[in-house]
Amino acid sequence: MQIQEIQNAIVEEFSMFDDWMQRYEYMIDLGKSLPLIDEQYKTDDNIIKGCQSKVWVHAELEGDKLIFTADSDAIITKGIIAILIRAFSNQKPADIIEADTAFIDEIGLKEHLSPTRANGLVSMIKQLKLYAVAYQTQLN
Amino acid sequence: MHINLFAMIDAQKIRKDFPILSREVNGKPLVYLDNAATSQTPQQVIDVIVDYYQNYNANIHRGVHALSQEATDKYEQARIKIQKHFNADKAHEIIFTSGTTHSINIVANGFSSFLKKGDEILVSAMEHHSNIVPWQMLCQRTGAVLKVIPMNQEGELLMDSYQELLTEKTKLVFCNHISNALGTINPIEEIIEEAHQVGAAVLIDGAQAAPHIVGDMQKLDVDFYTVSAHKVCGPTGVGMLYGKEEWLNKLPPYQGGGEMIAEVTFEKTTYADLPHKFEAGTPNICGGIAFGAAIDYMNAIGFDAIASYEHELLEYATEKLLQIEGLKIYGTAKEKTSVISFNIEGLHPYDIGSILDKLGVAVRTGHHCAQPIMDFYNIPGTVRASFCFYNTKEEVDILAEGVKRAKNMLL
Structure with a gap:
């Protein structure tokens, strides 16, 4: 599936919920299905800066696609990174670089998009895209 | 003669001096418990x-x-x-x-x-x-x-x-x-x-x-x-x-x-x-x-009355929060002011703070610019609720209920 299709699917899933509590509960559930980072990659170098909780992300190229794994010591943050990885993992680096992130707003997590917000959603997106840029260079 | 200083603070009357306390956050009445970071400003000021x-x-x-x-x-x-x-x-x-x-x-x-x-x-x-x-x-x-x-x-x-x-x-x-x-x-x-x-x-x-x-x-x-x-x-x-x-x-x-x-x-x-x-x-x-x-x-409110009122709030809040299973308070000195730093076993303070925010409760989460203390306790941070003379026992109840709700959602 293309990034846009996955994002549309996520937006549709979230549209079923009436209030923030249900959305958060779903996000927490999504966190539980996050493809977990291998322990050996849980290093300080792989921590995303700008988050109040710790978030580790690892990227690996499989063929021409980038596979992300991650983890966090906070449950909500784990849910947020799980949503991002679902949208961006197993995609071509060039597509990740180009991808829009407006769906975050549409699933009612707009408040997390503020760059001053302590959870660092913006830093997470930036880091995923930086990996894509790095691997794109390698592919070229 | 013993004077009950707690009764000398009429929090409901005092709250009217603070316009911000009547606003809503996320559709809920604001419960402001981040006073150790910044206290609110009365109309007089x-x-x-x-x-x-x-x-x-x-x-x-x-x-x-x-x-x-x-x-x-x-x-x-x-x-x-x-x-x-x-x-x-x-x-x-x-x-x-x-x-x-x-x-x-x-x-x-x-x-x-x-x-x-x-x-x-x-x-x-x-x-x-x-x-x-x-x-x-x-x-x-x-x-x-x-x-x-x-x-x-x-x-x-x-x-x-x-x-x-x-x-x-x-x-x-x-x-x-x-x-x-x-x-x-x-x-x-x-x-x-x-x-x-x-x-x-x-x-x-x-x-x-x-x-x-x-x-x-x-x-x-x-x-x-x-x-x-x-x-x-x-x-x-x-x-x-x-x-x-x-x-x-x-x-x-x-x-x-x-x-x-x-x-x-x-x-x-x-x-x-x-x-x-x-x-x-x-x-x-x-x-x-x-x-x-x-x-x-x-x-004009009086520091003796403030100290006495806040001490009673602190005791009430400590008792209420400690009823929550798995909750640990950091900082249990005999002499302390109305600040409660806490964590719930298995939960990150950020998670608890995020849910509380959704419930209109403002607390601080993180290391509170005191990382050496967090290292001492070997924790990433705490949730900190800090009370002022305009806070009430009802607000403490909302905090405690919020923490329970966060715990149920997260664990």
Whole structure:
């Protein structure tokens, strides 16, 4: 599936919920299905800066696609990174670089998009895209 | 006769003074429990700020015109109010600053010319970063050594270790009056007295104490004491440095500019007298005046009544929160103010804070600019609820229910 299709699917899933509590509960559930980072990659170098909780992300190229794994010591943050990885993992680096992130707003997590917000959603997106840029260079 | 001071605070009536307390957050009535970071501002202080800009906004000290004179008078009256409140001997021992961090930096910077290699500086284990970093910078500049007064699991300073650390090499001791992360009230009387016995100067960071306790400068015999207005119902960006006259005369100025000079030629500048020597440039005039108004406001409520009311809130909240299984409170000193730092086993403070925010409850999460304390307890941070005299037991109930709800959602 293309990034846009996955994002549309996520937006549709979230549209079923009436209030923030249900959305958060779903996000927490999504966190539980996050493809977990291998322990050996849980290093300080792989921590995303700008988050109040710790978030580790690892990227690996499989063929021409980038596979992300991650983890966090906070449950909500784990849910947020799980949503991002679902949208961006197993995609071509060039597509990740180009991808829009407006769906975050549409699933009612707009408040997390503020760059001053302590959870660092913006830093997470930036880091995923930086990996894509790095691997794109390698592919070229 | 026993007087019940808790009953002397009519929180419902007081809350009407604070317009912000009637707003909603995320569709829920705001429950503001982040008072240790910033207290809210009563209408009486907001009115003073509006009055300044509507009626006598002008630069001070230099103008011959009426507005400038009026602004100067009000600014200096505020200084005197603050002097009287903290019982400083002289008004010029009160320096207006941008807040506690600025105040500490004036002293740290000033001491670079007095310290030499091998001198020692003692700092408590429960300091805010703003009371650690300037001293580390000072040590780097001078070759002095920073030593730490340790604390126990309850969050109390080990006074025996302090006495052992104090030697003739000790030139400065820095400690907060009350810890921002744990709420511990430190035995500063003893700390000051013992430091003076070896000839060391003492700076007490009073940022967290000022909303709860009136520090008496002369009785404490403290050398420096710092306060931020935004913790005492005043505006942000203004605070004070109290310094004993003899120390302030000795310290070199921190910044050069207008107002702090006596005479300037291209060859030489002579500095102005206190307090202007440390108040370079146009100060936060409105902020200083509003700081004075905030002190008036708090005195009208009365610090004895405030302390008693907040203590009862603290006890009530401690009891309520401890009923939640898996909840641990950090900072259980015998002497503490209305701050509760806590975690729930298996949960990150950020998760709890995020859910509480959705419920309209404002708390602080994280390391509270006191990472060494978090390292001491080996935790990433805590959730911190800090109470003010306008908070109520009903709000404590909302907090406790919110924490339970967060726990149910997250675990």
